[in-house]
Amino acid sequence: MHARDDGRPVGQPLIIPIFIPHLGCPHQCIFCNQRAITGKSAQTPSADQIQQEVNRFLNYGKERPSTTQISFFGGSFLGLEKETIRSLLETVMPFVRAKDVDSIRFSTRPDTISQESLSLLDGFPVSTVELGVQSMNDRVLDAAGRGHRALDTVVAADLLKKRGYELGLQMMVGLPADDDDGAMQTARRIAKLAPDFVRIYPTLVLEGSMLARRFKDCRYHPMALAACVTLVKRLFLYFNTYHIPVVRMGLQASDGLTRAGGLIAGPYHPAFGHLVHGEIVLDAISSALDRMEKQPDPLTISVHPRMVSRVQGLHKQNICRLKTAFDLKKIVLHQDGRLAKGHLVVAGAHITLP
Numbered sequence: 498m499h500a501r502d503d504g505r506p507v508g509q510p511l512i513i514p515i516f517i518p519h520l521g522c523p524h525q526c527i528f529c530n531q532r533a534i535t536g537k538s539a540q541t542p543s544a545d546q547i548q549q550e551v552n553r554f555l556n557y558g559k560e561r562p563s564t565t566q567i568s569f570f571g572g573s574f575l576g577l578e579k580e581t582i583r584s585l586l587e588t589v590m591p592f593v594r595a596k597d598v599d600s601i602r603f604s605t606r607p608d609t610i611s612q613e614s615l616s617l618l619d620g621f622p623v624s625t626v627e628l629g630v631q632s633m634n635d636r637v638l639d640a641a642g643r644g645h646r647a648l649d650t651v652v653a654a655d656l657l658k659k660r661g662y663e664l665g666l667q668m669m670v671g672l673p674a675d676d677d678d679g680a681m682q683t684a685r686r687i688a689k690l691a692p693d694f695v696r697i698y699p700t701l702v703l704e705g706s707m708l709a710r711r712f713k714d715c716r717y718h719p720m721a722l723a724a725c726v727t728l729v730k731r732l733f734l735y736f737n738t739y740h741i742p743v744v745r746m747g748l749q750a751s752d753g754l755t756r757a758g759g760l761i762a763g764p765y766h767p768a769f770g771h772l773v774h775g776e777i778v779l780d781a782i783s784s785a786l787d788r789m790e791k792q793p794d795p796l797t798i799s800v801h802p803r804m805v806s807r808v809q810g811l812h813k814q815n816i817c818r819l820k821t822a823f824d825l826k827k828i829v830l831h832q833d834g835r836l837a838k839g840h841l842v843v844a845g846a847h848i849t850l851p
């Protein structure tokens with residue numbers, strides 16, 4: 498598989514993101530800086546702006562993707578005024594009718610899902626709905642000021658699945674009143690809802706949020722990056738056992754929460770997912786070495802060329818850690834294009850990564 502001009506592998510769906518700030522949101526989630534943004538620069542994009550943005554994406558790259566979706570993200574789509582919802586959907590319909598776009602997706606709060614709100618989507622090719630679950634513990638939801646219950650997520654997920662939507666669930670780690678056990682419990686309850694995919698976001702302290710005030714008063718301590726990576730790795734592996742794809746770990750620099758609001762503190766890293774996968778590889782190699790009676794030195798690891806950076810870890814941290822932990826003088830990375838991407842050969846032992 499080769500890459501297009503935009504870096505997306507050929508054959509992967511093209512998702513065109515349209516940022517919709519949740520103007521007039523009646524809630525005040527503790528981690529959110531939408532109120533700080535609202536009234537300054539954020540407003541629902543005009544039809545012209547949306548059409549220009551979609552055209553910009555469609556004209557980027559030379560090869561036609563297998564599937565193209567328009568994604569309304571950043572706010573709570575079904576929490577918008579009915580007229581705004583319909584007008585946003587109508588705005589992108591010409592692209593669907595021209596067959597440049599196959600379907601529409603959006604993210605929304607669990608408590609905006611009802612038979613009535615979903616009926617607004619009738620006649621529009623919405624295929625995927627993502628719910629901002631954040632936690633399945635009511636105490637954590639209360640502490641985060643979410644204003645909905647875990648039961649809202651259960652009911653919403655059920656309604657969406659019965660109507661045949663592809664379902665994505667987003668959870669957060671590091672919220673006030675939550676801990677590692679709480680995050681695992683949320684993952685267990687999310688897995689029971691059988692989503693088609695999940696996203697995992699670390700809690701960040703953003704300028705203008707209530708969490709920022711608490712952080713400055715030393716009443717909130719964000720997770721350290723290393724601890725957060727390890728927790729998200731556990732969650733990833735848990736979802737993996739249920740064959741639930743984790744499509745994102747960590748925020749992108751372009752994601753809504755970091756827009757127009759400075760990041761003050763928290764476990765942010767632009768390659769967060771890469772850190773998680775690097776730790777999974779480190780664990781796998783370490784267990785293989787633990788099982789060997791004698792550690793080979795030099796140690797040879799064969800890997801697909803596209804997996805080299807994961808094996809090395811960020812700034813070659815994995816190599817340093819392996820050398821220290823197993824008292825190795827030299828590690829030789831052998832690139833082997835015949836190996837499948839999720840496979841390694843460590844000193845002759847074949848390993849399949851989760």
Ligand code: SF4
Pocket residue numbers: 519522523524525526529530531572573606
């Ligand atoms: S996270 Fe969403 S629901 Fe919560 S305050 Fe921000 S915009 Fe409103």
